[in-house]
Structure formats: structure tokens, C-alpha cells
Amino acid sequence: MCLAIPGIIEELEGEWAKVRVGGVTVEANVALVPGAALGDYVLVHAGYAIQRLTQEDAEESLELLREFSEFQESLDEGK
DSSP states (O other), X not given: OOOOEEEEEEEEETTEEEEEETXXXXXXXXXXXXXXXXXXXXXXXXXXXXXXXXXXXXXXXXXXXXXXXXXXXXXXXXX
């Protein structure tokens, strides 16, 4: 399964950004998101920012991912 994860741009140099995804910082190319700026929320997939998000959309996506992870853990515990 492929998944794009929301994060916030913390550093930006040319077409490369450091994006904080939860507690982890990843490097992502932002060439596909014209006008990307510090503080923007973006979806990151395979090393590329592919879309800008509102803060609310990013937080909702992260919450859904947390819920999915908790659900998966509960299934694993039941084995």
C-alpha cells in the first residue's frame, strides 16, 4: 500500500524542504507544489511533496492514521 503523509515545512532551500511528519523530519522535493513556503502543510509521498493542505486537513489525516494504527494494534493483540 502506498501512502502520502501530511507534514509541515520547517526549512526550505530551493526545491528541497525539511518536513516534520509527527516527530520525524524528512527531506522532500517541493517542485510539484509551486509556491510552497515555510509553515505550509503538505502531503509527502516517496520523497516528494505532492499537495498543499490546510492545517485542519493535515490534523484530520494524522488523527485518522493514529486511529488506524491503534485499530491494527488491537487486531494484532487478539491473535
